[in-house]
Amino acid sequence: MVSGAPRTAHAWARARLEAAGVEDAAFDAACLMELVAGKNWRWMDGELTAEQKRRLEQLTEKRAQRYPLQYLAGHWPFLDFELEVGPGVLIPRADTELLCETGAELLAGKTGPQVLDLCAGSGCVGLGIKRLVPAAQVTCLEKSPEAFVYLTRNAAGALPGFDAERPAVQPVAGDVFTYQNQLAPESLDLVLSNPPYVTGDEMKELEPELRFEPEMALEAAHEGLAFYEHIAPGYLAALRQGGWLAVEIGWEQGAAVRGIFEAAGYRNVAVRQDLAGKDRVVLGQKT
CATH class of the missing domain: 3.40.50.150 (Vaccinia Virus protein VP39)
Known part of the structure; x- marks a missing residue:
């Protein structure tokens, strides 16, 4: 389960993606955190909400199945x-x-x-x-x-x-x-x-x-x-x-x-x- 602290949640997502063989797991996990909690997630006070944790779990699992990060984001530079x-x-x-x-x-x-x-x-x-x-x-x-x-x-x-x-x-x-x-x-x-x-x-x-x-x-x-x-x-x-x-x-x-x-x-x-x-x-x- 995802911990409520943003940095701990990122570490959890990174570990899950590394285990799935995703090449740049740290970067991808950070992108997923942005989708869930916004670009300033590293400096958030408090913890992720229950809905944010649920969404992070869902997105991380899909990315672990090697579904493209870009499709999850819906946009790309x-x-x-x-x-x-x-x-x-x-x-x-x-x-x-x-x-x-x-x-x-x-x-x-x-x-x-x-x-x-x-x-x-x-x-x-x-x-x-x-x-x-x-x-x-x-x-x-x-x-x-x-x-x-x-x-x-x-x-x-x-x-x-x-x-x-x-x-x-x-x-x-x-x-x-x-x-x-x-x-x-x-x-x-x-x-x-x-x-x-x-x-x-x-x-x-x-x-x-x-x-x-x-x-x-x-x-x-x-x-x-x-x-x-x-x-x-x-x-x-x-x-x-x-x-x-x-x-x-x-x-x-x-x-x-x-x-x-x-x-x-x-x-x-x-x-x-x-x-x-x-x-x-x-x-x-x-x-």
């Missing part, structure tokens, strides 16, 4: 804002911030650039570009009805100054494998995507938390390359001369995706590494 997340949408990760930062660099000097975010999920990439390049006009394409709910909410509420009447980005329900047919030639300055890229074999080895995330947002055919094989040639016509395509990749896919870009006719193709020094983004230009 990305760049300098927060996104609503939950079952049915891929959890935003810090690695993906590099894709946004790369996109912002590629738009430098452009006035009112037109941007398309494919496989948008929560909208983290499209909203990240809007945050970094406020003048950008961003469309976010997502196929999954479950993820589209979060995309719509985040478009209306993740960035300051926007709401349902004036969303920060334009959510569009559609399929990346056909949406290019709806685009006018040479209408975009930048196409971005963090598509599914996990192979079937890799899916079997993923950490337990990923079992709860949508498989359709993770796994791709053709050794994880199916989306790149379509996007690179399929969206080339929609890019203006000088426009760019940039995608997130799995850390072992740099050479393969670079080859796909070059075969599709892109120039100035490059691979960028994340903070861990692993290949993470491939970019190429239409010239």
Whole structure:
């Protein structure tokens, strides 16, 4: 049972999560304490209420079953804002911030650039570009009805100054494998995507938390390359001369995706590494 003292309660949650194999149990336990008792739980006077103790036990047990912490929280930080997340949408990760930062660099000097975010999920990439390049006009394409709910909410509420009447980005329900047919030639300055890229074999080895995330947002055919094989040639016509395509990749896919870009006719193709020094983004230009 959970003790009423906040620090003792945190120690109990940490021990339970450590026993369940949660990698950063102390951090996760602190996040659960925030959900239960607020951000200042370390400096609380007195003890947790009976309801707070009950809720902490419930959340800790679910996290011990390796249910994602982000889903329990219902929101998660990305760049300098927060996104609503939950079952049915891929959890935003810090690695993906590099894709946004790369996109912002590629738009430098452009006035009112037109941007398309494919496989948008929560909208983290499209909203990240809007945050970094406020003048950008961003469309976010997502196929999954479950993820589209979060995309719509985040478009209306993740960035300051926007709401349902004036969303920060334009959510569009559609399929990346056909949406290019709806685009006018040479209408975009930048196409971005963090598509599914996990192979079937890799899916079997993923950490337990990923079992709860949508498989359709993770796994791709053709050794994880199916989306790149379509996007690179399929969206080339929609890019203006000088426009760019940039995608997130799995850390072992740099050479393969670079080859796909070059075969599709892109120039100035490059691979960028994340903070861990692993290949993470491939970019190429239409010239």
